[in-house]
Amino acid sequence: MGSTSQGTASSTDRLPKDRPTEPEIQPEPASAPQFPQLETRRSSTTLGETNESSPEDMEEKTPSTSRTRHVAPKDAPHRFSKAAKKWMLVLLSAAAILDQVHLSITIFMYLQGIAPSFWAPLADARGRRVTFIGTFIVFLVANVGLATSNNYASLMGWRALQAIGSAATIPIGSGAINDITSRAEIGGFIGLFSGMRQLGQALGPVFGALLTQWLRWHSIFWALLIMGSITLFAIVFFLPETLRSIAGDGSVPLHGVHKPLWYSIKGQPYVDESNPRPEVKPINILKLVLEPVKMLREKDVLLNLLFGSAPYTIHSMVTASSTAMLKDTFGLSQLQVAAAFLANGAGIMLGSSVTGSVLDRLYKRYEAEYRRTHEIPDEVSLKTKLPKDFPLEHARLLSTCFITPVFIVTICLYGYSILLKSLPSVLVLHFITSFCAIQHDHHARHVPKAAASATAVNNLVRCLVGATGVAVVQHAIDGIGYGPTFLLFGIITALMTPLLALAWFYGPKWRAQRMDREQAEEEQEQRTQSQC
Numbered sequence: 001m002g003s004t005s006q007g008t009a010s011s012t013d014r015l016p017k018d019r020p021t022e023p024e025i026q027p028e029p030a031s032a033p034q035f036p037q038l039e040t041r042r043s044s045t046t047l048g049e050t051n052e053s054s055p056e057d058m059e060e061k062t063p064s065t066s067r068t069r070h071v072a073p074k075d076a077p078h079r080f081s082k083a084a085k086k087w088m089l090v091l092l093s094a095a096a097i098l099d100q101v102h103l104s105i106t107i108f109m110y111l112q113g114i115a116p117s118f119w120a121p122l123a124d125a126r127g128r129r130v131t132f133i134g135t136f137i138v139f140l141v142a143n144v145g146l147a148t149s150n151n152y153a154s155l156m157g158w159r160a161l162q163a164i165g166s167a168a169t170i171p172i173g174s175g176a177i178n179d180i181t182s183r184a185e186i187g188g189f190i191g192l193f194s195g196m197r198q199l200g201q202a203l204g205p206v207f208g209a210l211l212t213q214w215l216r217w218h219s220i221f222w223a224l225l226i227m228g229s230i231t232l233f234a235i236v237f238f239l240p241e242t243l244r245s246i247a248g249d250g251s252v253p254l255h256g257v258h259k260p261l262w263y264s265i266k267g268q269p270y271v272d273e274s275n276p277r278p279e280v281k282p283i284n285i286l287k288l289v290l291e292p293v294k295m296l297r298e299k300d301v302l303l304n305l306l307f308g309s310a311p312y313t314i315h316s317m318v319t320a321s322s323t324a325m326l327k328d329t330f331g332l333s334q335l336q337v338a339a340a341f342l343a344n345g346a347g348i349m350l351g352s353s354v355t356g357s358v359l360d361r362l363y364k365r366y367e368a369e370y371r372r373t374h375e376i377p378d379e380v381s382l383k384t385k386l387p388k389d390f391p392l393e394h395a396r397l398l399s400t401c402f403i404t405p406v407f408i409v410t411i412c413l414y415g416y417s418i419l420l421k422s423l424p425s426v427l428v429l430h431f432i433t434s435f436c437a438i439q440h441d442h443h444a445r446h447v448p449k450a451a452a453s454a455t456a457v458n459n460l461v462r463c464l465v466g467a468t469g470v471a472v473v474q475h476a477i478d479g480i481g482y483g484p485t486f487l488l489f490g491i492i493t494a495l496m497t498p499l500l501a502l503a504w505f506y507g508p509k510w511r512a513q514r515m516d517r518e519q520a521e522e523e524q525e526q527r528t529q530s531q532c
Contacts, residue, residue: 078180079250079270085180088239089193109470111160112167113463119168120175120456121288128176129241130257131168136232138165140225147221171455179242185360194352194438209338237261246278253277295457300503300510305458307499309465311407314489315437316466317473318414318430319344330423343427347434355439358399366395388515393507397500399439404497407436408490415486
């Protein structure tokens with residue numbers, strides 16, 4: 001598989017069975033509407049901006065809408081202040097950063113896609129906080145094993161466990177952000193979350209190169225153990241439960257594992273002691289794991305995930321092949337190669353920030369136009385359940401229509417810039433590729449229902465396709481060269497653009513059909529429960 005990063009690139013691929021050498025840490029790579037009645041469940045969420053907050057039911061903002069019972073509505077605006085949300089964002093991002101600095105072999109990309117399929121449904125059923133703690137414990141144990149490994153077999157086994165423990169931080173973090181943000185601010189928060197966690201991708205190679213240059217390669221895992229322990233302590237001490245079925249709008253008193261230690265010292269803010277303690281229902285783990293996969297039966301969901309997986313895969317292949325290319329073509333040292341990867345990290349961080357802002361503005365523009373054409377006054381809130389004819393797909397895909405041609409042209413030029421041996425051109429094109437790919441990543445996420453599970457499905461498709469691409473990219477380069485290889489990938493992306501057109505023209509119809517079906521299923525479930 002070559003000597004590339006994040007799949008084929010890891011130097012651990014070439015470790016002898018009796019004595020491992022120093023592994024390289026590489027970056028990881030949408031007539032007037034019928035106003036629905038207020039519901040107490042979320043009927044639709046989008047895997048947007050990685051997990052877009054479900055819009056709440058349309059309700060008139062009048063004193064008559066105040067609560068008459070001491071029950072925290074699941075879909076009410078969260079009571080956390082903007083500052084509190086930002087502080088939680090920092091904690092969630094710190095957790096996700098650790099997922100970006102060690103997945104360097106193809107099999108770990110597969111595990112990164114598969115593992116969240118277990119963790120994320122558990123987070124949607126039992127809470128974000130308890131799942132975060134569980135995944136971090138697995139991650140820390142794996143790092144102890146890695147730091148003390150001295151043979152190939154144990155190194156690979158512990159790295160697999162490390163991937164299983166860390167891969168769920170992104171979907172669980174996205175789910176928590178989905179819990180506490182409104183549709184008007186979700187794009188910006190997810191953009192910041194993505195940008196902050198990409199610090200691992202930008203700084204991980206430099207960090208790893210410095211450690212391996214002055215210390216043994218084991219020091220990388222001791223460092224991850226220390227950073228992970230600090231992050232876990234911060235989560236246990238400060239991060240409250242955010243899952244709506246447990247915490248409501250932030251006013252439900254938290255108990256046990258859902259309550260951070262800080263609340264035990266200072267008290268829980270925004271709390272309403274009259275709110276009832278949430279009922280803990282038994283769960284079927286197998287059903288939870290299989291339920292998100294059913295999302296792939298939805299035509300609009302599948303189209304978005306397939307189209308979004310193409311830029312992700314190509315970006316992963318560019319990243320995976322860069323280490324060998326920078327060494328062999330330009331003669332860079334390991335530390336210089338790590339510094340060159342800062343172009344990749346900068347593109348991702350800037351792309352995440354820009355995407356969040358753009359998505360928020362586009363949604364507000366489409367919402368204003370919808371209000372004007374349907375004569376909906378400003379005092380009527382569009383929150384948890386958008387009308388079926390709201391052009392959500394257009395609001396989410398518009399900027400993709402502009403960024404896709406730029407991405408295709410950049411990929412077609414990338415390989416030939418390597419043949420010309422122009423390092424500045426290579427780094428600029430690498431930056432643009434990363435900038436465009438992360439925007440596609442945000443726009444690809446239109447999946448209904450549970451937020452963390454929805455992100456897990458997105459990761460499942462992206463990582464399985466991406467890992468396959470990483471596994472073959474070096475073979476393609478060795479066979480036909482850099483120029484033809486990336487020209488071919490650009491052409492493949494161009495041939496997939498009709499999927500974007502299908503999502504634009506037919507996505508609203510398919511979403512409306514899904515909403516009707518979900519409503520019928522919920523009504524049937526309510527009738528069944530009432531009979532019991």
